Every structure is written in C-alpha cells, then in structure tokens.
Ligand SMILES: Cc1ncc(COP(=O)(O)OP(=O)(O)O)c(N)n1
Ligand SMILES: Cc1ncsc1CCOP(=O)(O)O
C-alpha cells in the first residue's frame with residue numbers, strides 16, 4: 250500500500266462534461282475557494298476565452314486524513330482522544346471508529362464496554378464510504394470479530410497505509426485485548442500492515458512469549474515480526490531494563506535502524522504508544538517516507554514528554570502528557586519535505602555582514618553565489634543587523650535556498666527563524682538552550698549546537714539537537730576570543746558525539762583536506778565564513794572549496 254517516494258496527497262481533479270475538449274485560447278481561472286462540510290477545499294474554476302458562454306467547473310483538494318480505529322479513554326491520555334490530539338498537532342484531519350469505551354483515569358482502567366461489532370462495522374462504513382482516508386491507524390481492537398470487520402473493510406476500501414499499534418495491555422497493566430485477538434493480529438492484520446509498533450510485551454506476545462530483554466533481542470524480534478508479514482516493524486524499547494537511553498528498533502525488511510534518544514524522566518507517559526502510532530500515520534498521510542515518519546513521530550513524542558514533565562493531571566502513578574500546549578510548531582506548513590540529512594553539512598556556508606559590506610555584496614547575492622558554487626547548507630550569521638532587515642533578508646535567502654534544495658539556518662535568533670519559517674537554527678553554548686529551541690521550533694526544524702568538548706556534545710544530543718559544530722579547528726579572525734581546539738580536539742569531540750559533526754574555524758582551500766581526512770565517519774563537512782565570503786567572487790571561491798572537499802572525500806573512500 251505504501252512505498253518510498255509516494256507523492257503528497259494533493260489531488261486536483263477536474264470534472265468536465267463527457268466529450269469536452271479544451272478549445273484553443275481557453276484558459277482555466279481560479280475564481281474562488283472555500284472549505285466545505287466534508288473538509289474538502291472546493292475550488293471553483295471558470296473557463297475563460299474568446300468563446301462564450303463562460304462555464305464553471307468544480308475541483309477538490311483533499312486534506313491529509315487519518316482514520317483511527319481505537320478505544321475511547323475517559324481520562325483522554327490515550328486511545329481515540331490521544332489520536333485526535335496527535336493528528337491535530339501534526340496538522341492532519343482525523344476521523345474515528347470507536348471500538349470500546351473505557352472508564353479510565355491515571356490510576357488504571359475501571360471498566361470496559363465493548364462496542365457491538367455490527368456498530369463498529371457501521372461506523373467504519375460511514376467514514377470509508379464517504380470520505381477519502383489516506384491512512385488507517387489501529388489501537389484497541391477488543392475482539393477477533395472487530396479485527397475481522399476491519400480486515401474486510403480495508404479490502405473493500407483500500408487506503409494508502411495501515412499503521413497497527415497492537416494494543417494489548419494498558420500502561421497501567423490492565424488487559425485490553427485477550428489472547429483470541431492475538432490470532433487475529435497474526436493472521437489478519439500483520440500481513441496487511443505497512444508498519445506495526447509493538448512495545449516489548451506486545452512483541453513478545455505476538456511471538457509466542459519469546460523473551461525480549463536486550464537490544465539484540467529487539468533486533469531479532471523485529472525481523473521475526475517482519476517475517477510474519479508486517480512490511481515495517483518498530484519495536485519500542487521504552488520498557489527495556491537498565492537502559493539509560495530510549496532505544497527503538499526499526500526494520501524495513503532490509504535495514505535495521507537503532508533509533509536512540511535520551512530517556513525523559515517523567516511519570517506523564519500515559520498515551521505515548523497511541524500518540525507515536527498516530528504521528529506516524531499523520532506523517533505518512535502527509536507524504537513522508539516510512540523512516541522519516543517514524544523519526545518525526547519519535548521526536549514529537551519526546552518533545553511533548555519533555556515539556557509535560559511538570560504538569561499534574563490526576564492522582565495516579567501515570568499521568569497524561571500535553572500534545573499541544575507548548576508545541577507551537579508550524580513546521581507542517583514548511584516548504585521543505587525532508588527534515589535533516591547529515592550529508593547537508595558537507596559544505597556549510599556561514600554569512601558575515603561585515604564581509605559582505607566590504608565587498609559590496611547584498612546578503613542574498615552572496616548566498617545565491619555560495620549556493621551556485623556548491624554550498625550544501627547556509628547559515629545566516631548576521632550579528633549587527635536590525636531585526637526587521639534580518640527577517641527580510643532571511644525571507645529572500647530562503648527563496649533562493651528552497652529553489653535549490655539547500656536548507657537555510659539562522660544563527661542565534663530563534664525569533665527570526667520562526668518569523669521567516671527558516672529550516673532551523675544554529676546556537677552556541679551561551680545562546681538559548683537547545684531544548685527550549687526545540688520546543689519553540691517543533692520536531693522538524695534543524696538544530697545545530699556549537700561544542701568544543703565531549704560533554705557538550707553529549708548534552709547537545711540529550712537536548713534533541715540534530716548536529717554539532719566543532720571548532721575552531723584552526724585559528725580564526727572571524728570570531729573574537731575563540732579557543733582553537735585543533736584537529737585533535739575535533740577528533741576527540743567527533744568520537745564522543747552521537748550526532749553528525751561539522752568542523753569550523755579558519756578552514757580554507759589550503760587546509761580543508763586534513764580536516765576531511767581525520768578518519769571519523771560522523772565528521773560530515775566543513776563550515777566556512779571568510780574562505781568564501783571574504784572575497785570578490787563568492788561563486789569562484791565556493792567552487793574551489795567544493796572541489797577540494799570532493800577530492801578529499803574521494804581519497805578517504
Ligand atoms: C556550524 C557552526 N558552528 C559553530 C558556530 C558558532 O556558534 P556560537 O558558538 O554560538 O558563536 P556565534 O557564531 O554565534 O558567534 C556557528 N555559528 N556555526
Ligand atoms: C562562527 C565560528 N565559530 C567557531 S569559529 C567561527 C568562525 C569561522 O569563521 P572562518 O571560517 O572565517 O574562520
């Protein structure tokens with residue numbers, strides 16, 4: 250149902266009368282648009298041309314849509330309520346088929362009332378026969394009959410992807426689906442699932458009680474579940490004993506990925522599984538690849554957990570977290586499709602207003618030349634510019650960068666990054682903490698942090714950064730009082746860092762090669778200011794540096 254590179258689900262269909270052919274000189278004109286009751290944007294178009302009369306036709310754009318088939322949680326931390334909030338936070342429409350109503354709070358599950366099977370079927374038909382659903386996500390499926398109904402409906406109304414969260418036991422330990430449902434999962438749902446997201450207990454139950462106690466066990470479990478028919482498997486290691494990190498294993502049938510992040514110390518974890526699966530579904534509905542969807546979903550959950558550490562709802566041991574309160578991400582509106590690719594760090598161009606003034610270059614002309622010369626990422630480091638001018642310059646640079654598929658980051662200024670919807674920020678040890686920047690920017694934006702020591706690199710990773718900048722590798726005049734760490738210091742930080750690294754400080758055509766050749770796989774490139782911007786022809790200097798980096802990488806391989 251789902252494949253890498255599936256396109257975004259914006260379909261514009263134009264219905265014209267049978268036998269209609271567009272006459273010469275006739276054009277389509279968008280004259281009006283509005284959202285109707287069925288969440289479709291209706292676009293009214295008119296045919297205009299020499300010939301009269303003018304004819305009106307209608308066209309539709311579908312909004313990404315997830316259907317969740319799950320149980321209701323009266324405490325609203327998990328189940329249908331979590332799914333609705335997760336989809337809303339990710340900017341996706343969510344319809345619901347309720348399979349059971351639970352009386353539940355932060356203490357546990359006090360009661361379960363299973364919805365009659367024929368009424369589950371009726372809800373499913375109502376939604377699927379009327380609305381365009383991109384992705385179906387399943388949660389609590391309390392009976393084998395309901396599993397079968399779901400199976401039948403998915404055959405009758407195929408969707409682009411099926412995300413199966415095999416809910417069996419609540420976080421409080423209450424059983425939500427008995428052993429008979431297990432057979433249904435194995436026989437009916439796994440072979441249809443584009444991804445299945447079991448926790449350790451669920452993975453073990455699906456595999457006839459096999460013990461899963463280590464990351465290596467998780468890897469084997471992911472492979473076995475894949476063999477049972479699921480196209481992709483995410484085994485969640487939240488319950489892994491003695492693990493300081495949150496480790497999940499993702500297997501796409503070919504590659505195993507170990508997705509690691511720091512474990513967030515909080516009791517407010519009720520509903521994380523439902524939220525994660527719904528976020529994956531939402532990202533798939535928007536057109537992301539499976540791995541990208543999983544990574545964004547994991548980052549979203551971590552950020553929400555971190556910012557809900559202090560909230561207090563209910564008196565039980567496991568509270569809900571807040572999907573929306575402090576996550577003000579507008580990233581789903583962003584023009585970039587891909588979040589962050591470490592290879593973007595290859596030739597990292599950092600602007601400097603003083604240098605541009607000296608050579609009579611505008612910021613956008615300098616950025617354009619750098620991008621044309623081969624820069625793979627751009628950072629606007631404008632230390633002495635009015636905020637208003639900064640935002641304007643950033644907007645025009647963003648257009649240039651977007652047109653060339655190059656990410657644009659803002660140095661220091663999270664407000665400017667938000668104002669122009671830049672792709673991310675670069676922050677130093679005395680700038681805003683990376684964790685706070687992440688909460689403000691949301692899970693999709695790129696965050697880079699300057700680090701000179703292994704400890705700082707560890708902290709950057711814990712805080713949710715995407716890469717680190719390490720330097721000054723060589724002495725520099727561009728940044729005052731900057732400690733030089735040298736090639737050895739760079740290597741030490743790279744070896745300690747779980748994140749990709751870009752080297753910075755005094756790097757130019759004549760000395761870039763030894764940097765690229767330090768022989769550490771996570772050193773992904775060099776960041777330069779004066780080497781390219783302190784020159785009359787930014788294009789030529791960038792090209793020269795690009796050639797040196799290419800040679801150095803070819804020699805290393
Ligand atoms: C890629 C990259 N690495 C390091 C820095 C330095 O950032 P910071 O330490 O915050 O210093 P300023 O650049 O703000 O003076 C960077 N900008 N980019
Ligand atoms: C911003 C920064 N951070 C560490 S060194 C440095 C300046 C790099 O500039 P240049 O490439 O001109 O040496």
Ligand SMILES: [Mg+2]
Pocket residue numbers: 660661675676677680
């Ligand atoms: Mg800074």
